[in-house]
Structures are given as structure tokens and as C-alpha cells.
Amino acid sequence: xxxxxxxxxxxxxxxxxxxxxxxGLAMVGFYAPVEAEQGVVQKIFYFHVPLAWNGFIGFTLVFxxxxxxxxxxxxKWDIRAxxxxxxxxxxxxxxxxxxxxxxxxxxGIWWTWDARLTLTLVLWLIYVAYLMLRHYVDSPDKxxxxxxxxxxxxxxxxxxxxxxxxxxxxxxxxxVIAGGEGSGLDPRMAATLWVCLAAFTALYLYLYRRRVMxxxxxxxxxxxxxxxxxxxxxxxxxx
Amino acid sequence: xxxxxxAILWKDLKIELRTKESMSAAFVFSVLVLVIFNFxxxxxxxxxxxxxxxxxxxxxxxxxxxxxxxxxxxEKESGCTRALMLAPVDRSGIYTGKFLANVIFLVATQVLxxxxxxxxxxxxxxxxxxxLLLVFVLGAVGFSSVGTLFSAIAANTRxxxxxxxxxxxxxxxxxxxxxxxxxSYALGVTxxxxxxxxxxxxxxxxxxxxxxxxxEYVLEE
Numbered sequence: 001x002x003x004x005x006x007x008x009x010x011x012x013x014x015x016x017x018x019x020x021x022x023x024g025l026a027m028v029g030f031y032a033p034v035e036a037e038q039g040v041v042q043k044i045f046y047f048h049v050p051l052a053w054n055g056f057i058g059f060t061l062v063f064x065x066x067x068x069x070x071x072x073x074x075x076k077w078d079i080r081a082x083x084x085x086x087x088x089x090x091x092x093x094x095x096x097x098x099x100x101x102x103x104x105x106x107x108g109i110w111w112t113w114d115a116r117l118t119l120t121l122v123l124w125l126i127y128v129a130y131l132m133l134r135h136y137v138d139s140p141d142k143x144x145x146x147x148x149x150x151x152x153x154x155x156x157x158x159x160x161x162x163x164x165x166x167x168x169x170x171x172x173x174x175x176v177i178a179g180g181e182g183s184g185l186d187p188r189m190a191a192t193l194w195v196c197l198a199a200f201t202a203l204y205l206y207l208y209r210r211r212v213m214x215x216x217x218x219x220x221x222x223x224x225x226x227x228x229x230x231x232x233x234x235x236x237x238x239x
Numbered sequence: 240x241x242x243x244x245x246a247i248l249w250k251d252l253k254i255e256l257r258t259k260e261s262m263s264a265a266f267v268f269s270v271l272v273l274v275i276f277n278f279x280x281x282x283x284x285x286x287x288x289x290x291x292x293x294x295x296x297x298x299x300x301x302x303x304x305x306x307x308x309x310x311x312x313x314e315k316e317s318g319c320t321r322a323l324m325l326a327p328v329d330r331s332g333i334y335t336g337k338f339l340a341n342v343i344f345l346v347a348t349q350v351l352x353x354x355x356x357x358x359x360x361x362x363x364x365x366x367x368x369x370x371l372l373l374v375f376v377l378g379a380v381g382f383s384s385v386g387t388l389f390s391a392i393a394a395n396t397r398x399x400x401x402x403x404x405x406x407x408x409x410x411x412x413x414x415x416x417x418x419x420x421x422x423s424y425a426l427g428v429t430x431x432x433x434x435x436x437x438x439x440x441x442x443x444x445x446x447x448x449x450x451x452x453x454x455e456y457v458l459e460e
Contacts, residue, residue, distance in 0.1 A: 070456055125409040132405055136396040146392045149453050150406060153385065156449055157410045160442055164413035167434055168420075 010213070013206040020199035024192065032192040041105050046192055048098040050200035051091045052120070058088025058204065059127060059155065066151030069144060075219070078144035081151055082134060083211035085127050087204055092124045115166040122161050126154040240332040247336025254313065255344060261306040265348040269302030273352070273359055284361055291360040292422035296378070296415055298356075299349060303379075304404045306344050307386040310337055311394035320394070324458055334454035338387045338447070345379035362426050371425040374418060377439040381414035382407075384446035391457045413442050 028046045035042035065081035099117065100110040111117065130150050137143040185193070255261055276294050280286075314320045323333055353371075357364045364371060386407055393403040408415075417435040424432035 070453075122409055122412055129402075129405045129409060133392070133396065133402060136398045136402055138397065142395055145456050145459065146395060149388070149392065149456055152453065153388065153446075153449060154410060156445065157413070160413040160438070160445065164416045164438055167438070168416055 010206065010209050013202055013209060017199060017202035017206050020195055020202055024196040024199040027192040027195055032189050033186055035189075038106055041102055044098050044102045046196040047200075048095060048102065049193065050197040051098065052095045053197065054200050054204040055088050055091035055095055055120075056123075058084045058091060058208075059123060059158075062088065062127070062130070062151045063155035066148035066155075069148045070152075075140075075144065078148070079212055079215045079219075081148065082215065083208050085130055085151070086211055087207045089124065089127050089131060090207070091200075091204065092120060092127070095120055096124060113165075113169065115162070115169045118165045118169075119158075119162050122165075123158065126157070130154060240329045240335070243326075243328040243332030244336040244339070247333055248339050251310075251337065251340035252343065255340070260313075261309040261344050262348055262351070264309070265302040265306035265344070266351050267302075268305055269298040269348065269352050270355055272298035272301050273356060277359060282360075287360040288362050288426075289428055291356070291362045292419045292426060292428065294360065295352070295356050295422060296419050299345075299352065299378075300382070300408065300411070300415060301404075302348060302352075303345050303382055303386070304407060306348060307341060307383070307390045307407070308393065308400060308403045310341055310387060310390045312390075312399060315394045320458070330455040330458055331451045333458065334387060334450055337391075338383050338450065341383040341387050341390075342376070342379045345383055346375050349375045349379065364426065366427050367425045371422065374421045374425055374439075377421075377436075377443060378414055378418035380443045381418070381439060381446065382411055384443060384450045385410050388450045388454060388457060391454070413438060417442065 024046065028043050032043070032046070034040060061084035062081050065077045065084060069077035069081060099120075103112070104110050130147060133150055134143055134147050137146055273294060276298070282290065311320070314323060326333075350372075353364055356362070386403075389403055389406045389410075393399045393406065396402045417439040420429065420435040421432045421439065423429045424435075
């Protein structure tokens, strides 16, 4: 069975995630300088940004896997799309939680309908709906096909949502995001961000893998149940 | 394909003319939302005029979802989904027929709400009536393109009435935004809405195409 191979893979991923996460935490606490204007609060940025990137990549994976599913009709890709969406929603939820914690002391408000925030919220809503749909369809084949269609339609919608919100927001003043990507970031801050990015990517991959394995184990158990029932019927028939 | 489309469209129009279920549900619910907004917000005339377009589209989005839900619920309830699947016809013809029927129902609902909206919110709807009707059609096409597809999806779920709005509303946010802005323009509240007209057209083209391409997957056992 390929099980032992995937187990080793998961263990390695878990180790990488743990090591980089500890290193990242240490760097956030002791290595990266405290931002001059924002103070300690800015440090949430090292968690917020990697979570957001991975969340968005997760939704892209949902699209890719949904598409491959519709072409190949293999349960394998349905499981993968489901896992990618679930971990993506988890990460995006954390993005939506960490964002306001930072925004309140810096902007003075928990939330503003700025383009990036609004897009993240809409994405979250679309993929929560995707997961709800999966929950409310009973037949596994139907669930796979229908959710793949939503996974594709939802993703195609993203650029349109983005342009709509951006244009809608340009009529209003926008808060400036200090310490944004690239420009003028202290090299120690950049290094910390990279380590944290590696940590959260490894965490994403680890959770995603475990989720896929869980679903595969479920399938296997269902299969065993079915075979057991069939055998039961046979012996009953013979008796 | 055209023949299939015409047959489905004709069938849906006939059912609606006889039962008037979809449109009366959409109409009554939309009017209710408008009335509730008035109670909840107690707007003065100037505010009502400025914000009217937003209320109109929120009311329509909620009411329209009910009509879209009926689109495939009636097929499911009478066991006709299977007949549609067995029919040796092009699936995209079925989609187009359903889609056009929904566009007609939605635009008709909007036209029915319009006089009440004009009275409640005291907005000058007659100034750019042609533009306003164009916005109605473009908005209804946007809602219906995704709505027809998602209605077929929701009909397969345990929580049909819940699933359609939960799926549809986030995805139609661009239509809603663009429709509100273009309606504001048609009502003379804003001066320029060329970006929003373009966005509406782009959304309509993208999702009518996507709907055509993926509908065959939705209608299978």
C-alpha cells in the first residue's frame, strides 16, 4: 500500500512546519525590529500575510482540482478540491480575524470596506457556500460534480469581484497599508516574513495532506462496510 | 439547439402564465423588503432619492432568488428533471431556454416593482426610462446566467431554499454593485456610470458563456 509512503511524507511536512514555525516565532519575537510607527502590533503582519497568501493559493487549487475532476471524473481530484477548500477557508478565517486585530490600533477601526478586505470577505463567503453545498448533497457522485461546477464558477468570479470593488472604492479615501510588500521593508523584517511564509506554507500542505488522507480512509472504511454487508448477505443466502 | 431552447422557453412561460407562482413570489417578497426598509430606516426624501437604487436592487436580489429557485424546483417536484436528461437534445439548449425564461420573469418583476418603488422612494423614474430598462435587462441577464445554473445545482440539495441565495449572492456581487451604480445614473443621482455599464456587459458575457459550457455537468445523474 502507498499508505506508509504518504505517512512519511506527512511526518516530514509536520517536522518542517514545526521547525519553521518555531524559527518564525523566535524571529518575530527577537530578531525582527519593532516597527517605528506601529510598534508591536505590526508583528501580526508576519502571520496575516502568509495566511492570506496560502488561503488564496488554496482557492486557486480548488479551481484547478475542480477542473481536473470534470475532465477525469476521478474521485481523487474531488477529495483534493474539498481538502484545499477546507484548509483555504480555515486560513482565510484567520486572515479575517488577524486583520481587524491589527487594524483597530493602527487605523482606529476594526473594519473598512477597502478593496482587499472586501475581496477577502467575498472569497470567504463563496468558499463557505462551496463547503455548505458539499454538506447538503447526499450522493457522492453528484456532490463531486456540482461542487466542481461551483469551484470553477466561484473562481472565475474573483477578478470581476475585484475590479468591481476596486472601482467602487476609488471614490472613497483609502487607508495606507504601511510596511506593505517590498517597498522599504527592513531586511530583517523581510527575512522573518519569508521564514513565516515557509512555515505557513508547510502547515497548509500538512493540513491539506492529512485532510486528503482522512477522506481516503473514510472511503476505505465505506468500502469495507459495503464488502462486509455483501458477504453477510451471501452467507445468509447460503444458509 | 434553437428548437430545444424555444420549446423550454415556451413551456416555462406557459407554466408561469397559468400558475403565476414565480413572479408573484418574487414581486410580493421584493415589495415586502422595500416596505421593511422604509420602516427600519425612516428616510427623508433626499436620502430616499440618493439611496433608492440600492434598496431597489437589494429587494430585487432577494425576491429574484425566489423566482430562480422555482425554475428547477418545478422540474424536480414533478419528476421532469429525468425527462430533461433523457431527452436526446443539446443540453445548452435547455440552459438557454431556462435562462431566457428567467430573464423574462426577472425583468417583468422589476417592471412590476418599479411603480411602487417610484411611489415609496419618490424617485424620478421617467427621466431616463430607456436607460433604466436597459439596466434592468443587463442586471437580469447577469443574475439569470449564474442563477439558472445555481438553481439547477440547488435543486439537487437537501436545503434547496437556503442553498440558492447562499451560493448566488456572493457570486453576483459585481452585478449588484454595477446595477446599483447604473440605476443611480438612470435616476439622475450620479453623472457617469460608463465603467459600470462595461462591467455589467462583461459579467453577462462571461457568465452566459460559462453557464453554457458547464450546464451539461449539472444536468446528469
